[in-house]
Amino acid sequence: MGQELPADVLQHALTKAGVHPGDEVIVPSYGTSEVVQAVRQAGGLPVYVDIAPDTFCIDPGAVEAALTPRTSAIVPVHQFGHRADMARLSELADSRGLLLVPHAVQRSSSAETAVRQANAAFLTQRLNDVITPRVQPGAEHAFLQYVVRVPGNGRPDRDAFARTLRAKGVRCQVPVQTPVHRMPPFRRDVWLPETERAADECLSLPVEAGMSRRELQRVASSCNALGGLLQPA
Structure with missing residues (x-):
């Protein structure tokens, strides 16, 4: 990575x-x-x-x-x-x-990047109830992290979603817990709505180059099984 x-x-x-x-x-x-x-x-x-x-x-x-x-x-x-x-x-x-x-x-090697991109494409095709990453036309995405948005009521639902996935053995992490402008050493009184929303909704799912298709399918299936539990208010 x-x-x-x-x-x-x-x-x-x-x-x-x-x-x-x-x-x-x-x-x-x-x-x-x-x-x-x-x-x-x-x-x-x-x-x-x-x-x-x-x-x-x-x-x-x-x-x-x-x-x-x-x-x-x-x-x-x-x-x-x-x-x-x-x-x-x-x-x-x-x-x-x-x-x-x-x-x-x-940067990682081009071969490793290509595998991560393929793994990311596999998940994107199969995930149903999270908002998958978008790649802008003409842009490059190396998928150093595969970051989805969990729909619902922000941080409480995202955190509940993450806890349930971890209980199922799926490694996941919140990519940005606290935006820098809210960290005590760097605090500034500014309102950045998209930054705040991303910090509340985003979750990183595994797409490492060493993952098998079976492991990737397990990630997708575990996420999709939660779709009916966490819906937007």
Whole structure:
């Protein structure tokens, strides 16, 4: 599985790109704190913006709305293996003279990525009662995590769904428990509705390259068996 690069590597990239102390740097809150730590280490001021609900990546429209004369850079994150909308972000950065410094990941081999993509396609074809990942036209998705939305009443239903799956022996995890802007060391008083909704609804299901079709079918069957229990209010 690919892993996000450490904060000090991103901090070096930001400094080398030209981020100066006091500069505003636009970042997503949905994800790990690594990006915010790197911005702070570079002397920048993190500005949180919302995500696009279908990709979980930073929303270019939200980025544009957050720009001020003090903005110097944008840090997109290719969330869960889905590439951010780099075409729109590049156009926006170029038009405003901003730095664009993507948070890269350590990539897996192409063979492993292809297997994960095939496993993800297998689940997508068979899952009935969760909202499966969407891949934007022309975008790349390496499926470092296979993240679904559990319909219902948000966090309580998602957590109940996860507990039941684990009881059935299905490994699953909440990909983002707390958005960065609500973590005490990085707290900001901002309202990011799509970020909050994703934190309440999302669940990561296993699609590792070593999984057999039987194991994948067990994941799908276990999820589908819960469909009648958790429905939107």
